[in-house]
Amino acid sequence: MRILIVGAGATGGYFGGRLLQHGRDVTFLVREKRAAQLAQHGLSIRSATGDADLRSPPTVLAGDLRGPYELIVLSCKAYGLEQAMADIAPAAGPQTVILPLLNGMRQLDLLDARFGAQHVLGGQCVIAATLDADGAVRHLNTSHSLTFGERDGSASARMQRITQALSDAGFDARPSSTVLQDMWDKWIFLAALAGITCLMRGSVGEIVAAPGGTAAALDLLEDCRAVAERAGHAPSEQTLQRARGVLTEAGSTLTASMLRDLQHGHPIEADHIVGDLLARADRSRDEGSLLATVYAHLKVYEAGRSSAAA
Numbered sequence: 102m103r104i105l106i107v108g109a110g111a112t113g114g115y116f117g118g119r120l121l122q123h124g125r126d127v128t129f130l131v132r133e134k135r136a137a138q139l140a141q142h143g144l145s146i147r148s149a150t151g152d153a154d155l156r157s158p159p160t161v162l163a164g165d166l167r168g169p170y171e172l173i174v175l176s177c178k179a180y181g182l183e184q185a186m187a188d189i190a191p192a193a194g195p196q197t198v199i200l201p202l203l204n205g206m207r208q209l210d211l212l213d214a215r216f217g218a219q220h221v222l223g224g225q226c227v228i229a230a231t232l233d234a235d236g237a238v239r240h241l242n243t244s245h246s247l248t249f250g251e252r253d254g255s256a257s258a259r260m261q262r263i264t265q266a267l268s269d270a271g272f273d274a275r276p277s278s279t280v281l282q283d284m285w286d287k288w289i290f291l292a293a294l295a296g297i298t299c300l301m302r303g304s305v306g307e308i309v310a311a312p313g314g315t316a317a318a319l320d321l322l323e324d325c326r327a328v329a330e331r332a333g334h335a336p337s338e339q340t341l342q343r344a345r346g347v348l349t350e351a352g353s354t355l356t357a358s359m360l361r362d363l364q365h366g367h368p369i370e371a372d373h374i375v376g377d378l379l380a381r382a383d384r385s386r387d388e389g390s391l392l393a394t395v396y397a398h399l400k401v402y403e404a405g406r407s408s409a410a411a
């Protein structure tokens with residue numbers, strides 16, 4: 102299967118790199134700076150699950166992109182999605198399937214509008230990864246699952262082909278018949294994790310060790326859960342218990358990728374991950390909620406970045 106990975110950043114570099122390491126037909130759509138870095142140093146993955154050093158990974162610049170690809174894996178940030186959609190247009194043909202790995206849900210609406218819903222799978226990944234200063238992918242824990250599925254839950258022929266292409270490639274490939282609920286479950290967990298770790302500038306363990314920290318984390322999760330319920334995607338009690346457990350684990354070093362971005366002064370996905378959740382909330386009830394405070398806090402950070410750049 103001809104696979105295009107859009108972006109060779111933390112997630113795209115990791116999953117694309119693993120696929121390449123396992124002999125799959127992968128090309129990375131990159132921009133010039135990353136193309137030069139990959140040409141010079143190759144693509145390295147540093148991980149407790151096994152390192153990889155891939156010399157000369159196949160890359161392509163947008164202007165040279167020729168399609169069609171059977172599978173396009175989107176691993177850009179939400180604020181890069183409009184540009185990425187424009188750039189991948191030449192790679193999309195009548196049989197192309199787009200698999201977005203972004204956190205949140207709004208990417209589905211945008212991709213549907215641009216390419217047609219029949220071309221867009223649901224998807225998500227669970228991993229903690231970042232890029233080093235030298236461009237190597239650093240895998241920060243041992244989770245590395247990639248979930249994908251038809252949004253109507255069907256076991257289509259293309260799902261079988263994609264499952265085969267993504268399986269046995271050094272990460273957990275998880276075909277799902279409940280991918281939309283999976284995405285919602287992850288969204289509310291991630292919004293709570295990103296929101297609370299950014300607000301408190303610390304890991305889960307540091308937050309729960311502080312007075313009131315556990316209650317704040319659980320309050321925020323509850324705000325997020327209420328939005329999911331209102332949208333018809335309430336998490337199961339088991340999912341909720343798991344999320345509560347992870348968000349209140351004593352000594353946990355877990356943070357969200359949004360906190361890592363914020364600490365490096367990078368752009369963040371505030372609107373996509375927190376603002377969009379708030380937009381789907383019951384405004385009369387959620388005004389003054391912790392979720393609203395978290396959003397205001399992230400927007401202040403963004404405003405500070407913009408004025409520093411001006």
Ligand SMILES: NC(=O)C1=CN([C@@H]2O[C@H](COP(=O)(O)OP(=O)(O)OC[C@H]3O[C@@H](n4cnc5c(N)ncnc54)[C@H](OP(=O)(O)O)[C@@H]3O)[C@@H](O)[C@H]2O)C=CC1
Pocket residue numbers: 107108109110111112113130131132134135163176177178179181184185186188202203204226227228229230231232358370
């Ligand atoms: N990092 C993590 O641990 C996790 C992240 N996620 C989610 O995954 C998504 C991706 O995050 P992450 O991998 O961390 O992000 P990164 O910023 O590490 O990587 C994104 C990459 O996409 C590239 N890119 C963006 N637009 C284009 C384009 N038009 N053409 C070519 N390359 C492009 C960027 O390239 P350039 O350098 O040129 O800008 C960058 O290298 C986000 O929605 C995030 O929330 C989900 C789970 C965990």
Ligand SMILES: CC(C)(CO)C(=O)C(=O)O
Pocket residue numbers: 204226227228229290291294356357358359
């Ligand atoms: C929740 C987590 C850590 C898992 O993938 C994540 O998605 C992120 O940090 O962006």
